[in-house]
Amino acid sequence: MTHSEPILTLAEVSKSFDVSAPWLNRVLERKDKLYVQAVSEVSFEVPRGSCFSIVGESGCGKSTIARLVTGLYRTTAGDIRFGKGTGDQPVRVQMIFQDPQSSLNPRWRVGDIIAEPIREMKLRDTDEQARDRVAELLGIVGLAADDAAKYPHEFSGGQRQRISIARALASEPELLVCDEPTSALDVSVQAQILNLMRRLQKELGLTYLFISHDLSVVRHMSDTIAVMYLGRIVEMGPAERLFAQPRHPYSRLLLGTIPDIHDPNRDRVLAAGEPPSPLNPPPGCTFHPRCPLANERCRAEMPELIAQDRTAVRCHAVAEGRDGDTRISEAV
Numbered sequence: 001m002t003h004s005e006p007i008l009t010l011a012e013v014s015k016s017f018d019v020s021a022p023w024l025n026r027v028l029e030r031k032d033k034l035y036v037q038a039v040s041e042v043s044f045e046v047p048r049g050s051c052f053s054i055v056g057e058s059g060c061g062k063s064t065i066a067r068l069v070t071g072l073y074r075t076t077a078g079d080i081r082f083g084k085g086t087g088d089q090p091v092r093v094q095m096i097f098q099d100p101q102s103s104l105n106p107r108w109r110v111g112d113i114i115a116e117p118i119r120e121m122k123l124r125d126t127d128e129q130a131r132d133r134v135a136e137l138l139g140i141v142g143l144a145a146d147d148a149a150k151y152p153h154e155f156s157g158g159q160r161q162r163i164s165i166a167r168a169l170a171s172e173p174e175l176l177v178c179d180e181p182t183s184a185l186d187v188s189v190q191a192q193i194l195n196l197m198r199r200l201q202k203e204l205g206l207t208y209l210f211i212s213h214d215l216s217v218v219r220h221m222s223d224t225i226a227v228m229y230l231g232r233i234v235e236m237g238p239a240e241r242l243f244a245q246p247r248h249p250y251s252r253l254l255l256g257t258i259p260d261i262h263d264p265n266r267d268r269v270l271a272a273g274e275p276p277s278p279l280n281p282p283p284g285c286t287f288h289p290r291c292p293l294a295n296e297r298c299r300a301e302m303p304e305l306i307a308q309d310r311t312a313v314r315c316h317a318v319a320e321g322r323d324g325d326t327r328i329s330e331a332v
């Protein structure tokens, strides 16, 4: 189903956490609070029925965005807006977590785990209808109806993630926020779960906000990819474009394709770094300590997110054409 209004819009969303330990403040007689800026001025739109993926290393703010969208956190600044849900209801949002082991109650039978949202939201009139719906959901995710009587520990990791997906679908969501749903799984099982998720998206018309540290995981899922670094989007665009022609040096690092080089050691320099602490981010472009294209301007001035066609990049070197690629110049 296509619909012109995005199902989800983030407008200049920021989130900071107060991490000042009160006892430490007392000892040091410090009155200032200490904040970590987890997400900074993030804006994007997710069209209905699409898959929007957020990719970046640990600590870049991906999970914070997932928690903001699902209402587990409140924004420090900016707006999160949802489109209209079906039948003028608010959009139903559900989350799938990385670790099905800890998100499934080990003392409950699988049938009760999946039936809980059905009962709580009164989505079926009778217990029998709820049981039928549980059997249907188990079938949808590739499990057997009589698996309802078993406990989570009787299943493999991949099967447990199928159970989590069935439970998420039980509340009939339109938007699924998937936070590293396959990172705890073996590679071969990962592929099966990703295929299942793709099939479900098509069959049920779902929208995904998909979060991963691994670009290869989101490659075949995503319509649009946003690459995040230290709380900010550094590149965003159609998935096929990002893979064919990544522009930001950090996207290139993630993809293992390094900018035009006259220096064969560049990729080693680039790959060696770690993200700096968001408690004490570097001045200028926060990626500059790891970037082979960094110059004085990069060390002093935060670049803007600049758009061309359907891609946006936050990089002075790209904007100035110093990356050996075509210059882009229109500010978002």
Ligand SMILES: Nc1ncnc2c1ncn2[C@@H]1O[C@H](COP(=O)(O)OP(=O)(O)OP(=O)(O)O)[C@@H](O)[C@H]1O
Pocket (backbone or CB within 6 Å): 017, 018, 019, 036, 037, 038, 056, 057, 058, 059, 060, 061, 062, 063, 064, 065, 213, 278
């Ligand atoms: N509840 C919190 N209190 C304090 N700091 C937090 C909190 N949640 C996240 N942070 C900090 O905010 C930054 C972003 O964290 P976030 O979990 O969103 O990143 P991430 O990209 O999802 O990483 P990971 O994949 O490791 O979860 C990190 O520096 C993290 O330490």
